[in-house]
Amino acid sequence: MSRKKRQVEIEEKESAAKAGKRFRRIAAVAAVLVIGVCLTAGVFARWNSVASVVPQPVHPALPDPSPILSKELIYAGSRLLSVEDAGAQGLTGTDLAVWRLSGSAANWYVLGSSGVVGAAWGLPDDKPAPGDFDGDGKTDFCVFRPSSGTWYFIRSTDGGYSGVAFGATGDIPVPADFDGDGRADLALYRPSNQTWYWINSGDGATPSSQFGTSGDVPIPSDYDGDGRADIAVWRDSAATFHILQSASNSLRSVAHGQSTDKPAVGDYDGDGKTDLAVFRTNGDWLILESAANTVTVVNWGLSTDVLVPGDYDADGKTDIAVWRNDGSWYIRHSHNNSLYSAVFGQAGDFPVPAPYRR
Numbered sequence: 636m637s638r639k640k641r642q643v644e645i646e647e648k649e650s651a652a653k654a655g656k657r658f659r660r661i662a663a664v665a666a667v668l669v670i671g672v673c674l675t676a677g678v679f680a681r682w683n684s685v686a687s688v689v690p691q692p693v694h695p696a697l698p699d700p701s702p703i704l705s706k707e708l709i710y711a712g713s714r715l716l717s718v719e720d721a722g723a724q725g726l727t728g729t730d731l732a733v734w735r736l737s738g739s740a741a742n743w744y745v746l747g748s749s750g751v752v753g754a755a756w757g758l759p760d761d762k763p764a765p766g767d768f769d770g771d772g773k774t775d776f777c778v779f780r781p782s783s784g785t786w787y788f789i790r791s792t793d794g795g796y797s798g799v800a801f802g803a804t805g806d807i808p809v810p811a812d813f814d815g816d817g818r819a820d821l822a823l824y825r826p827s828n829q830t831w832y833w834i835n836s837g838d839g840a841t842p843s844s845q846f847g848t849s850g851d852v853p854i855p856s857d858y859d860g861d862g863r864a865d866i867a868v869w870r871d872s873a874a875t876f877h878i879l880q881s882a883s884n885s886l887r888s889v890a891h892g893q894s895t896d897k898p899a900v901g902d903y904d905g906d907g908k909t910d911l912a913v914f915r916t917n918g919d920w921l922i923l924e925s926a927a928n929t930v931t932v933v934n935w936g937l938s939t940d941v942l943v944p945g946d947y948d949a950d951g952k953t954d955i956a957v958w959r960n961d962g963s964w965y966i967r968h969s970h971n972n973s974l975y976s977a978v979f980g981q982a983g984d985f986p987v988p989a990p991y992r993r
């Protein structure tokens with residue numbers, strides 16, 4: 636073999652070795668890249684899965700149909716006395732609001748003082764659970780996600796959102812201010828063991844209390860007027876209310892109504908104590924007013940209506956009110972016992988009235 640030929644062979648071998656080295660380097664870089672891409676994809680997949688379950692606030696367009704404030708009809712008993720223009724003035728008490736599923740998303744719509752405000756917040760399997768969690772007097776948009784036992788709410792104070800893992804599938808969200816610090820506490824009623832679980836917003840403690848029997852309807856509210864929500868249930872089998880009064884830590888049980896009634900509690904007489912009340916299938920509201928300890932009966936609504944009592948006229952007294960599954964609200968303003976009606980929402984919506992103050 637000539638020297639030149641050997642030289643060529645050596646050069647070829649070196650060249651092949653270099654090529655092999657280059658290939659290995661490229662392969663190593665490619666492997667790193669592939670691993671990196673996989674990791675990134677994994678991270679993004681995870682991030683995406685989080686992103687897909689964490690709702691992001693947006694401000695949607697007006698709901699369809701647009702809200703229409705109707706005339707205010709003034710009644711004396713069943714006789715129509717006059718018709719007043721309610722105008723476009725927003726109410727300062729409980730606001731009309733609906734939670735609407737649309738495709739894979741959910742939107743909140745509130746009839747605020749200067750029009751409709753809202754947020755895309757939640758997923759179809761969520762349960763709406765509004766409450767004033769940051770304590771600024773404005774109700775915050777909130778959903779409870781049973782699949783992960785997580786609460787998601789938008790703070791009205793800064794527009795940021797919080798996600799809190801608390802609860803499990805099957806739990807019923809019952810947010811209320813149990814510790815009396817002016818902020819709603821994340822709270823759950825677990826029907827399987829009739830146990831209440833909540834997080835005190837004041838000190839972060841997580842008490843629980845077994846209260847109720849199978850089939851009870853949880854109806855926490857401040858029945859004894861000490862500023863703290865009381866654990867309470869309606870038991871239709873016996874047509875009784877059972878209240879664990881927070882002021883005295885004592886049980887109060889009251890028979891009121893009949894087993895086919897629905898609980899419809901609220902502070903109808905405005906004395907600061909929630910009144911026991913039921914709604915009957917014939918449209919009667921039977922309200923046991925706490926101040927006078929007498930029962931008032933008012934016929935209002937249909938058996939198929941959704942009960943939405945609230946202080947819509949902001950006089951400190953709960954108004955009898957129903958929402959019909961065509962978007963109609965029928966509210967009996969307590970300050971003058973007149974009908975206030977409006978269309979806000981549509982069939983399939985979930986009414987979520989509360990003092991949003993937007």
Ligand SMILES: [Ca+2]
Nearest residue numbers: 767771773791
């Ligand atoms: Ca708030």
Ligand SMILES: [Ca+2]
Nearest residue numbers: 812816818836
């Ligand atoms: Ca609280």
Ligand SMILES: [Ca+2]
Nearest residue numbers: 857861863881
């Ligand atoms: Ca109380």
Ligand SMILES: [Ca+2]
Nearest residue numbers: 902906908925
């Ligand atoms: Ca009362």
